[in-house]
Amino acid sequence: MKKDYALKMDHNDPIGFAKNHFFVPQRKETKVTYLCGNSLGLQHKDIKVYIEEELRSWKKNAVDGHFIGNRPWIDYQEEVKSMLSKLLGSSQKEIAVMNSLSVNLHLLMISFYRPDKVRFKILMEKNAFSSDRYVVISHLKSRNLSYEDTIIEVSPRDNEDSLRTEDIINTIEKNNDNISLVLLPGIQYYTGQLFDIEKITEECHKHKIIVGFDLAHAIGNVELNLSKWGVDFATWCSYKYLNSGPGGISGIYVNNKFHRDFSFPRYQGWWGNKIETRFQMNKNIDPSISAEAWVMSNPPILMLASHLASLNVFNKIGFPKILEKGKLLTQYLGESLESLSSYGSIFKIITPFNRGSQLSLFFHTNGKKIFNQLMDRGFIVDYREPNVVRVTPVPLYNSFMDVYNFVTNLEEIINDL
Ligand SMILES: Cc1ncc(COP(=O)(O)O)c(C=O)c1O
Incomplete structure (x- = not known):
């Protein structure tokens, strides 16, 4: 060599x-030669600086830290979203930063898996990441649906290692009347295969099927153009290629077209209100016209600080x-x-x-x-x-x-x- x-x-x-x-x-x-960023990214030296800045603000300003300091906490996530939007190829409004990946997948399934008598099937990989599978199974159980009747599994052909896009497309085509949701990874955790997100999304939309992606291994690793491709929803984690620390904060992408649709179920919390009405403590929520409508709680600033420090490395380079x-x-x-x-x-x-x-x-x-x-x-x-x-x-x-x-x-x- x-x-x-x-x-x-x-x-x-x-x-x-x-x-x-x-x-x-x-x-x-x-x-040591570290070749494991697919699992946990390394710590950048700025992480400490950003976290310490917020520790200082908390020490010095306490509750006022929400409104004063170098980066007031009230809209700390805006800078994070601005940087994420470049990695995701989306608008800032389509992103919310919150929770962890599996939790977010549950929240997205609540909104985007809406089975009826005819369209109730979910297409996913046979070899899907364990947690994604458990999430899906939870939603089947809560709706009294069986795995066998509901899940259409796609897998590589015999003696092949990765999935052929044409096999995914053909399976969608063949079952298009019954599929409610297609849920796939951006990059497969075991094989490292990058899926053709654009083509799969296009095929789903041809048949009015909702399509979502788990981008755990894709974000910060490959080019993404979620808005252009018209992906319906996605979630990811920030501790792999985004180097934001173990258990680092996750995020969701929800396509613009859903922001004004209040017909579907969504688990709500006060932080999902528009910022103008968030603190009015109204009886009914006044949802943000953005992916932020899915946010439930006030954000963990120390986690956002390490996330921002790390994203800034991508931004600067x-x-x-x-x-x-x-x-x-x-x-x-x-x-x-x-x-x-x-x-x-x-x-x-x-x-x-x-x-x-x-x-x-x-x-x-x-x-x-x-x-x-x-x-x-x-x-x-x-x-x-x-x-x-x-x-x-x-x-x-x-x-x-x-x-x-x-x-x-x-x-x-x-x-x-
Ligand atoms: C592809 C994929 N999906 C989901 C998860 C679960 O992430 P979390 O533990 O943050 O919920 C992981 C974790 O490594 C993953 O690799």
């Missing part, structure tokens, strides 16, 4: 400076530059792995070319053992059953030499098996 290329790319990396502003985990005797480097890094990783003599016999990449930064390596044998040895050598990756090691070079804090070192170490481990 090409070491010269890695050295040259690092030398000329226009955003290479960014990695010096992140904390890489330390071990006493082993240099510019998302297109980050994406560009990300593509090259992952391409280098893919090509280097494919050039190993063990490629094909010991392992293969199951991530298709439509992808973000993550590559999923499927090990025919010894997957767990190889994973443990990589970890012992300081390469932090993760393992997902069955037999997959997920490897993610993140453009904000990984270098081409990180990739080079990972692949040479993997090769040594495999040769010593």
Whole structure:
């Protein structure tokens, strides 16, 4: 594999400076290479600065902190939404920042899964992320619907690893009279496959089907154009590619077209009021004409502070530059792995070319053992059953030499098996 290329790319990396502003985990005797941003992003040095600013405001201003200080808490989320809108390709009004992903998916299902006698089916992946599945099952139970009668599962064909868009489209087409909701990931957590969100959305809308996406692995990792594509709703988490900290705050996207539709159910709280009427304590809610209508509680400022600090890194560097480097890094990783003599016999990449930064390596044998040895050598990756090691070079804090070192170490481990 090409070491010269890695050295040259690092030398000329226009955003290479960014990695010096992140904390890489330390071990006493082993240099750590972190390749696990698909699970938890690293901490940027500004996170502490932003959180401390709000701790100071709380200390100095207490309740007045809602209205005074550098960033009054009353509309702290506006700056967050403005930055998120660039990553999501949406308007600010279509975004609300709140709760965690699984909770938000429940809230969105309450509003957007409205089965009737004819249209009641949900199309989702057979291999959906466990929590998404549990969320869906909860809603079936609360409506006395059975999984078998209600869920249409799509999965890769035999001997294939990722789902074909045409198979999703054909399944929608075939069942279009009965499908109420299509719920899919932006990027599949296990395979790293990027779904064709635009095409799937278009097909759903042709048949008046609502379509929503779990963007946990997509936001901050691939280009999204939710408004242009007309996606109905989406949710995500901020602790992976958005580096906002463990359990960091989630958000929702709700397409503009629903903001004035008060016909559907929505779980409400006082923060869903328009800002002008929020504190009038009226008997009935006066919902915000935006995704904020779904917000129930006043926002957790310390979580928003770390989220804002992290989003500001994207804002300052510019998302297109980050994406560009990300593509090259992952391409280098893919090509280097494919050039190993063990490629094909010991392992293969199951991530298709439509992808973000993550590559999923499927090990025919010894997957767990190889994973443990990589970890012992300081390469932090993760393992997902069955037999997959997920490897993610993140453009904000990984270098081409990180990739080079990972692949040479993997090769040594495999040769010593
Ligand atoms: C694809 C996907 N969906 C949902 C979740 C659940 O997120 P949370 O624990 O924030 O609800 C995760 C967590 O990693 C995820 O990867």
